[in-house]
Amino acid sequence: MATILVTGGAGYVGCVLCRMLLEAGYQVRIFDRLYFGEDPLEGIISNPDLELVRGDIRRLDDFPHLLDDVDAVVHLAGLANDPSCDLDPEVSLDVNITATRRLAERAKEAGIERFIFSSSCSVYGRGEVDLLAEDSEKKPVSVYAMTKLTAERELCDLADDKFAPVILRYATLFGPSPRMRFDLAVNQLAAGAIKKRKILVFQGGRQWRPFVHVQDAARACIMSIEAPVGKVRGDVFNVGRDDNNWQIVELARLVKERFPEADLEEVPGDEDRRSYRVSFGKIREMLGFEAKYTVEDGLEHVREMFDDGVIADPEADIYFNVRLLSKLRDMPAVTGGEPTSARFIPFAYPSIAGGEPASAHYLPFVSPSIGEEEEQEVLDTLRSGWLTTGPKVGRFERQFAEYVGAANAVAVSSCTAALHLSLVAAGVSPGDEVITSPLTWAATANVVIHQGATPVFVDVDRSTLNIDPALIERAIGPKTKAIIPVHIAGLPCEMDAIQAVADKHGPCVIEDAAHALGAQYRGKNIGTISEFTCFSFYPIKNITTIEGGMITVAEEGIADRLRVLSNFGMSKDAWKRYSKEQPSGYHPPEVVYPGYKYNMTDVQASLGLHQLEKLAGFIAARERYAQVYDRAFADVDEIELPALPAHLKHALHLYIIILDIDRLKITRNEFIDALRAENIGAGIHFVSLHLHQYYRERYGFRPDDFPNANYLSDRIISLPLYPKMTEKNAHDVIVAVKKIINHARK
DSSP states (O other): OEEEEEETTSSSTHHHHHHHHTTOOOOEEEOOTTTSSSSSGGGTOOOOOOOEEEOOGGGGGGTTTTTOOOOEEEEEEOOSSHHHHHOOOHHHHHIIHHHHHHHHHHHHTOOOOOEEEEGGGGGGGGEEEEBOOTSSSOOOOOOHHHHHHHHHHHHHHHHHTTTTEEEEEOOEESOSSSSSSSHHHHHHHHHHIIIIIIIEGGGGOOEEEEEEHHHHHHHHHHHHHHHHHHEEEEEEESSSGGGGEHHHHHHHHHHHOTTTTTEEEEEOOOOOOOOOOOHHHHHHHOOOOOOOOOOHHHHHHHHHHHHTTTOSTSSSGGGGGHHHHHHHHSSOOOOOOSOOOOOTTSSSOSSSOOOOOSSSSSSOOOOOOHHHHHHHHHHHHHHTTOOOSHHHHHOOOOOOOHHHHHHHEEEEHHHHHHHHHHHHHHOOOTOOEEEEEEOOOOHHHHHHHHOOOEEEEBBBTTTSBBOOOOHHHOOOOOOOOEOBBBBBBOOOOOOHHHHHHHHHHEEEEEEEOOTOOOOEETTETTSSSSSEEEEETTTTSSSEEEEEEEESSOHHHHHHHHHHHHBBBBBOOOHHHHSTSHHHHHHHHBBOOOOOOBBBBHHHHHHHHHHHHHHHHHHHHHHHHHHHHHHHTTTTEEEOOOOOOOTEEOOOOOOOEEEGGGBBOOOHHHHHHHHHHHHHHHHSSSOOOGGGGHHHHHHHHOOGSHHHHHHHHHEEEEEEEOOOOHHHHHHHHHHHHHHHHHHHHH
């Protein structure tokens, strides 16, 4: 017994087709998002020859066994009709083209020969001949028609002696279905005549349309499955009957004849650009297909539905694709609930609740902006033969120092290396203590431990997420050797207050400015204030060298020492040892300190040179999107935005929101899961270090030791914010956040 996979099997055509296939003795596997629930499958869902897989056609990779033991595919799933596709053309392309191609490729890889594709006569657009045949010129005038035509062409390109796609171009459908629609011309006109006693003709009604009964459409699928493969391989068939070509105004007059109690009204409007009369001779001659039902039959069938009480309100949203899709766009894609049926086969989604993702494609949390300039500079370095620390690192250091306004800049392999070297240069040693924030990346405290010192955490200001200067002085002790303020997300700490404490008690200040390139404190650039400032060029930062970091210092002697420390503690780096530019009178290098392998390479610096030139534009883009977010979230009670004091310039490395989880039915982590289901990436910056296993066990920290950091750790989310984003991306993020909140609100 052959098994047929029917995508969209719970839809208007699909639920009719699946019944016919079961009656004909086939086994049927339905793959459907179940936008309209399981009601269309009533009466067959318990059939032992039916399997139901609930899933999204765009997420085929989540269903590795979907095509197992399948003999043929009927692909009906997709966005059907112009208004549904016009809601979001990007989604339409993804569903109707990309997903169709991927399903066909998977079927071909699985050795499934027969692939029936549901297309539409709308591909003809504005027909300019009396009767359009399959090889007539196509002039699609809508997103829907364009996606169908493109999918047809891609499927036909896959055809070979082992793969036989069959394209069925359906005329406009009509007639009763368990998944009824009243956004189709015949059904809609009949419903209006019955319920409202009005027959409305829009835009003059002069346009032509072909029509086909839904049962005839389903029969055509079965004939395409059963026809000799040589007759249908890679071929296209119009599906309908010649005498079902109607001008809309004449169709309305026919409805008036059948329902004389209704009034016929013409509604003015722009002319419908779509008009096509279609020939159905090819499918009749090649496959012997004859459509059974006329439009007149369909009108009577719809009347019978009303007479039998099957339809109560034909204006309900469930009968209109675009209305239901509009609502689904406002629903979360995941709600964590149980499936509505226990009969899904094992590889089905476990808990999806019908919503449509806010973004058609996954928007990553971050994506670096790398241009042709960076690529060419890297190629130049690779071709030069000098790849490690050399002249381009020197150029990058000088340009960085100039940008920041610092006297000296020392390039290193990472911000972690920068922090470590700064501690070494500051004389931090075993037994010392270093004060820092617990709300930071692990590197900030890890390097303190590497020096044999003890990190001393001080709680943060809940409104800014930065270390609280008022608490620093209380933590100062005789062993305090350094203070590391962390400019979280790119917002500068209160440096005057911190420096005042340092001046009073003696520790040096090492700024963790991993997030803060481009930030300012009271008009001064971060990088010009303290003895040491450490920057990061990790790929998610405001500029990137893939991996890399920089230390800015005021004293040239300290800068020289940092360079020695970063290169094994040797008196000469590789460029000075091996290049022609070394001074005369050779002297072998000496190890003057047991240093580290923390140097930056010229390949990395090649990126940095051009990234730095683009930084102002990068920050401007971040500011633009941050303002969009600010406006959107300002009136959302469940969201608190960190404070931005007037004397600070934010570098906007991150856009952080603080969730009021007491107002929500879900946790922060569940909120992030929901965002990902909406195709939106997100991050957490950070879970306080005192909550991590190592720090808990080593130092005996408890959650309430730092109440503000503890509070924020369960509530903060970082949203996408980077120059490669678009305004639409930002809007998608906003839509996702708001609809999750609306759904999860207590």
